[in-house]
Amino acid sequence: MATTVPSSPVFISSDTLCNILTHRTLIDHFQSTLPNATTILETPIRQHYPLSPSSSLLLMPSWSSSPSLPYAGVKLVTHFPQNSARNLPGVQGTYVLFSSATGQTLAAMDSTHLTLYRTACVSGLASKYLARHDSQTLLMLGAGSLAPHLIRAHLSALPTLRKVIIWNRTLQKAQTLARELAQSGEFHGVTFDGCGCLDEVVGLGDIVSCATNSEAALVKGVRLKDGAHLDLVGSFKPEMKECDDEAIRRGRVFVDNEAALVEAGELLGAFQRGVITRDHIQGTLVDLVSGLKVGRKTSHEITVFKSVGSAVVDMLAAQFVYETYTTT
Known part of the structure; x- marks a missing residue:
């Protein structure tokens, strides 16, 4: 998929992300790209830091210098299971995407919905x-x-x-x-x-x-x-x-x-x-x-x-x- 690199980073809101994604299309994307991606992406074990006995901060980086996937990214996530009592999501966070060719920040997007979609589509x-x-x-x-x-x-x-x-x-x-x-x-x-x-x-x-x-x-x-x-x-x-x-x-x-x-x-x-x-x-x-x-x-x-x-x-x-x- 050819892309046009924006002159400045873009922010992709949760509403926009949800309009872009469907479970069927993301399942299809994973099915077609996973085998190759696992051979070119560097993906260290995620870092997990307790913020309290019940809450935590997770950092999940990944990067590739391959022309077929020229990105570096990191997901920053908080897990607060007690949030259901507050009518808030238990998992919230942000995903930041960079160019692995230039280091340019390309986009930031809501990783709460990104995580919900990707987790469900892996199971699907x-x-x-x-x-x-x-x-x-x-x-x-x-x-x-x-x-x-x-x-x-x-x-x-x-x-x-x-x-x-x-x-x-x-x-x-x-x-x-x-x-x-x-x-x-x-x-x-x-x-x-x-x-x-x-x-x-x-x-x-x-x-x-x-x-x-x-x-x-x-x-x-x-x-x-x-x-x-x-x-x-x-x-x-x-x-x-x-x-x-x-x-x-x-x-x-x-x-x-x-x-x-x-x-x-x-x-x-x-x-x-x-x-x-x-x-x-x-x-x-x-x-x-x-x-x-x-x-x-x-x-x-x-x-x-x-x-x-x-x-x-x-x-x-x-x-x-x-x-x-x-x-x-």
């Missing part, structure tokens, strides 16, 4: 390889700001989905989100329901997607149906987990990137307790997209995808937004 892309292609029911755990993005991404990736069940500890939040999505007019032939009893519905999910801050296992592996795909998004620290050891033991486990092996509480706990070893991890998202590893092999197996985020997909999402903005 993984579900194209790991979920059954006849999946009909999506169970969404959590009703926060990421939940509607994950729902849209999975629906974009798997058009066979016809029912979405939303669970939240607070039933009213689940019901409110279900009503808002049903009334949006975006989804034809898809029904939405809110639920407050997880054990009653977890076995219904062909895809079970989790976006919570839980430190106690929510999904019990024994209740997952044969052929289910479990999408774990919420945890990024050792003390966090969204499923129990049995879910990990039963599944063929893939990760978005190697950082999940040292950051995800579900995996670290399973390693420490001897439930699985690192050899149990089947591969990464890039392995799936590039064809190096086979995703779902049978209609009966359980698959698990654990994501913790990476600067690679931040860069690719920012690239897509910036190049679209400067060429339209």
